[in-house]
Amino acid sequence: MAKALGSIERQTLPEKLFEILVIDNGSADNTREIVKQYEAKIENLRYFYDATAGLHTGRHVGLRESRADLLVYLDDDVELFPNHLCSVLESFEDKCVALVGGKNLPVFEENPPAWLLSMWRKEGMVGQLSVLDLGDKMKEIDSSFVWGCNFSVRKSVLYLANGFHPDAFPQEFIRLRGDGESHVSDYVKENGYKTIYNPGASVYHFVSKERMTEEYFCKRMFNQGISNSYSKLRKYQKFSDLKNRFEKKIIPPMTLEDKMNNAYLDGYIFHQIECLKDAELLKWVLKERYFE
Incomplete structure (x- = not known):
């Protein structure tokens, strides 16, 4: 959080032209204390x-409380390029643009394993790991390549899309997971809006050692299976x-790709069965919007 706020403090865009909303989504760490250090x-x-x-709860607090027409969603473990906000503003000069990424x-917290590198x-x-590099030229891209850790969107379009879908729950509540910002990206594409990749609107994204393991990648694929089922x-x-899904599972010995495919299928099947068993969960999945 401190590095993220520090990088915002160093933006080339004058501070009077933007606001910063820190949404503390039930954390038990020192987020509030860090924010106090930067308020002055x-x-x-x-x-x-x-x-x-x-x-999605935190994202919607930001949506409701923001005063601006352009929203820049960032994770707390990123550091912005100095011209990030200027580049976002530049990209939205075209009124047909609804989504911007970089x-x-x-x-990496430590040297990554060879397979990851x-x-x-x-x-x-x-x-x-939500990391990508699409080059050094500004260009129009598919909206599916703008991810939540660096996701700038036109506020009016976000409202038209009915906001974000559920995402990033603690694992004990993972059955409530949805497809997060992917729903917004799909809305942008399906309704003919432009998505811009601007290399100036880029971030450095911290990758902890715990996320550089096969177990973590399989967990992410399990969760992706839930999202796709949703x-x-x-x-x-x-x-x-x-039955068809079960038959696609791969038996040992397995490569990492095989393990990830199996984890994805496990997540997909888990979510389908949970929704079959629980009418209230299915009602949650089919909600029109999640603003409240």
């Missing part, structure tokens, strides 16, 4: 606390053929 350093810094679980460059160098992105239930309002 940064104009228009405001703090809000909401103990309700779920990342590079999310990894800052190879994945990053080969693909230029690792979705499980999306399909909302879109088609019917359950999948789970």
